[in-house]
Amino acid sequence: MRLLLQSSRRFFYRHPGQLILALVGIAAGVAVVTGVALMREVLIDALDSATESLSGAESIRIVDPRGPMDETLFIELAMTRGAPPLLPVLSSRLRHGNRMLELLALDPLSLEQGGPVRLTGSATGPLFGQANAALVSQRTLERLDLEVGATLSVRHFGEQLDLEIVNVVAGGRELDDRIIMDLAAAQHLTGRQGELSFIEAPVDARAWLAERLPEELRLIDADQRRESAASLTAGMRANLTAMSLLSLAVGLFVIYSVLAFLLVQRRRTIGMMRAVGVTEGQVRGLLASETLILAGLGALAGLALGTLMASGLLELVRQPVAELYRMVASAGVQPTPLLYVSVWILAVVMALASVFGVLREAQRIPPGQLARTVHEERSGASPIWRWLPVFLLVAGLGLILVTRSLPPVLVGLFIMLSGCALLAPVLGMHLLRMTAALTRSSLVGRAIKMLLSSRQRLAPAVSALSLALALSAGVGMMVLGFRATVDDWVARLINADTYLTVSQGQLDSSSMETLQDWPEVEMLSGSRQVRMDDGSMVVGYDLNPRAWEGFEWLDGDGLAARDRVESGQAVLVTEPMARRDGLSAGDTLELVTPSGTVEFEVAAVYRDYSTDRGMIAMIGSRFRELWNDDQRDSIGLYLGPGVDHEALEQRVSETFPAGHLTTRESVREQTLGVFDRTFRISWALAILVGMIAAIALISALLALGLERAREYATLRALGLSRAGLAGVVLTQTTSLAAIAVLLAVPFSLLIHATLSLAVQPRAFGWSLALSFPLQPLAVLIPLALLIGALAGAYPAWKIAHRDPAPLLRAS
Template identity: 30%
Template structure:
């Protein structure tokens, strides 16, 4: 057994360049899988850290309309809890909270450090958040000294603050659009601070004053039952499977009086994670694509190695080696390749993850409002997963080759044209993959089903690729039967070489089809978003007030009346409906403005007597024109009719537009104004300057062309990471083709030596190599183009709709198809160039000597 193993390892060393290319394919795939998982784990951990910092051991929260509660409700609720009200029977603690995202700095001009402001009652909050000092520590000064705060130690160090040396330090906080001084009187430790935002803690009264929310709380935290989570297995599943968000079988929401309700903080956290889950799953799928393309290298290398050694295998069987031993030896070769590839991939993956983290963090912050991702989480799961997937997939790719080796008998060995077991199973595998794709496209499978369907179709096409290329080349042979000898020789050699190059061609088809499908999806997305943005930003100017408001300031209202024919005032606040995070916008129209407000309506109409909801929210809640929606308001719940559904490509909470005529009271929130019909005697910049003078401090007035440029920049950055992963998969496929053509060139050197001895020009072997690569690339492109369109159809009509709720308008730019053709030819020529040059430069005497050895 040891002698047999040494013989197999010696073969790997003799064919080491092919072995190294196979190792390279596995290592790149493992590296991409690891890098994507590390980036996803870092963003997920940052969200969980931010949640732990704010929630502590709280399990539930009492919330109201607009995510705020009248502070007078707190003593009433606390009294009911102390009196043993049934709804609070299992409540162990209750504490009021005021929260907001703010920025701090050492001076008013340097407020760039993002922190989460947390206003607490230190007497009630004791034990709720272990890291926050209670009234006996620094918390006592928060209650007795207005304008004071505590900051986590890590953020204090980043700001260069040393309380031990300097005593109390004055900082500045940007809250409600204004710079306000604060006095830092202490720090506290957050063990996970490097992974998330900083935390600034102050007394509730101080937080209300800074945020201009006097009289209002953000929520009231509760500890119900055992605060220790019992869902460790669920958390492990979410770490292993990116994009998976596990929820409780029932949505825990209990209605109280005055529009208040009790919600599970675990469910709120799951809602936040779900916003980015689809994005993370798409990245994971692209990472696995790079690994799958790399496995084609392993499959091709081992398959051809077995084919070349079948005479040797037959002799081994004749001297008593069992079939199982040959199978195990081929699998051992695969394991060696897998282990080497995994080790290199883990090293390369950690480096690649640094670049991906910056790209994914930017997307999550821009689109989903996630917290800043500052560091990698110390999580062994991505490393174990990448190593396990890499080893398992490598051995799995070697199974057909091991079965072929085991099928050799002492008196019979298969040749290149002999049907193998995998060939006989091909119809059954194709049927199974097509059935899997059909089942995965059923609505119940969700957006994950769409990705599974794409994977199944790509694998089915990969199985058909050698058959397709053979058919194309055979057809060309019949059409060119009277062609010159060199053309007929080229076609015959290309067909003969498919045992080596067919698998590489399949990898090229998969990579090109995926790139084309994603390119069509991205271009359709880009054109749809451009039209949507132009409609949404039709107003020449947009005014954004800082802080929170319920109505437009009088001076600004007068300035708008003087400078424009009409304007639309939006006051927006956050809330939750049926467990879904939403953004509610109260709409007031003044003067001459578009009847549809520039909305791209998909169904129904925008009417003053009902609500308009965004398409993603309508899909999640099952709404359509005529549906009734229960909208939380200050004094309870108002049931209103949905009159229209409009297109929306924002990735955050769903949007609800509430016209003023519905009578829904306005809650305090962010105020924005869309300015229509500017005065004819002034340009946009002049009117913007006038509006800034009339507006409160911190107001921003922007032209629509500036906002369009910013929005388009965010869109382009969103797809940078997918472009990187597509390029990696394409590069691995090109290396696979290079490996196949290099092996064919080495095997044909003996044949080329005989041809050169007979007087054939040295250019012919090189021309044969380049011509074969061109034929393979063209055949692959002809198959990849329709497959890429099919991938785009599933991405646009299934994955995007189910994952994000977006419907897209189709776009088929001709340049994408020409680009696919050009990339395919360039990949083929680049792969064939080195082998062609080697043959062209070789001495005929050397080639003839190799022919004698081969004979």
């Protein structure tokens, strides 16, 4: 074994390019998996744990499902005899440039009374000093590129607030992008006087609180909060995991390619070793050891690279998470030894599994085999193996079609992609054979014929490239198709001319009455949302006839539904809600409201992409009655013809000093902006997968060049010029890229259809109209051909400039 290992060490020493490509391939795949795994952890555990970090111990939280709670409740509870230490908190979203921050306003007096949240006296002291004093963690200070004493300008509902960073608070990544302020100061600054977001209490106060809390309030412990945060991002995490595993699979193609080539190079050596008594097991052991060393080292590099990459990837998802789920995630990842060990073992085991075929091939090298053949054996594959790709494709599709939950669909997708990966080289070689037949006597024909005899060696590269291209194009088509659907939905639903919101104070029925009297306003609509414990929303709508036209009905009769909803007897549910709870028109649902549990008929199901947690819509009057809540989050203004918008804005600012008007176009732009930011991570991962596939292709081509060195030398000896030989090699590489592209087209359509029609509905609950935007293919096809040509450029140059004479000397 020592001698065999010595020979492989020397091989890699002589071919550093092969070694580097193998290490880079596996490292890149593992890096993506590591990065995504670290990011996943943030999206589960570190979404909602800032106050927990401050308390240093688990606490329970008192929340009002209707929204912010009245501060008097805290005062009443705190004044009750035997009251546990309580901490009132006001939480609000702030924007600093493009960065989303969370304001956590605490009551320093409660802190000093030994409440559940502990800030040191030296840290909280300065909070009393001035109205705009704020604390941040050291990490946040560095992320904001500020120093203690600096002013931090943020926007709160469009209004600028200038905060002064007075001190640094001790804390981990849970405090990333959190601004800690004095409660009273924050309430004043943000115009939310008398409001609290929640109250923190010690865990052992649960029984005391349960006895005294008003019925409409909820007690939520840390586990429930974590579970809720995790379920919010479940669809997003599933999507990321699928992409990361695919990138690892593409990285494994590189390992396979290198090890398969290594075997070809040492066929003679292994044959001789077998002749002198090396056993099959030792040969297998050698290759397994090489795989272990390569994959192990590559995976280690991948872990390091992935940790570096994770922060970048995290930045891509933090903003969408904040926008979609109203949660500010930690800005940093926290690697754990368990995660590293798990990913490392996964990578090594998968690498060993991927070279199983190579090990079998090595085992079959007969003792004493001296011929250093470059052609491959014609394997008489059994019908089972021959039909395996088709079987996998059909089985994957079948699983996707018959199951209704996400995990089996993802399994089905992987089985289907495995089928595509196995089918790609088979179909690709057929296509090449046809091309060779058509271009028989030309340089192209001869180059392709030479390529055909290396089909087993090239199969992984063809699979990797076609799959990566298909994935990139498929994801791209899904995203663009989805975007067009959302754009269409927004244009339909958002049909008021402008929307009024306020950053301070509130909009209510009297605001609606005031606006209704304005001559510029023809009609109004209003909405008020509350979040339920499970993350779903209940919305109370004040709808006019035009606003009703904005609904797209997916189930139920729209006209009849409108009558029943307006009567207050029925509700509408969004598609994600209907899917998740198995609801359809005519069903009944029970809704827990502050006025008790109420049963409603589901009048209809409508299309909605605003939240994947689902939404129940009812008429505003019924909502106000049940929730005892007269507020409106926004009021839609339907204007008459020829309204002067500047004059209207002026009038709005006079009547509602903290009011803002947002036009329909702005709402559309903002919605699509959120959409684009949400899918940036998908684009980034698709690009990473494409880059790893390019490494796989270059690796295979370099291996091919080394393997066929003698044939190329013969052609040079027979009189093929350097340019001609470079042309042969470039034709071969470009042909490979071309067939990968050709195969990627149907595969990408399949992936697009699966993602749009199966994964999206099951992950997020919404269906998409299937369209086929071809822009991704229009970009990727020339790009892939260019990559093919560029990937072949170096091998072509190297092969063409190699001196043929030494290669032609008899072995």
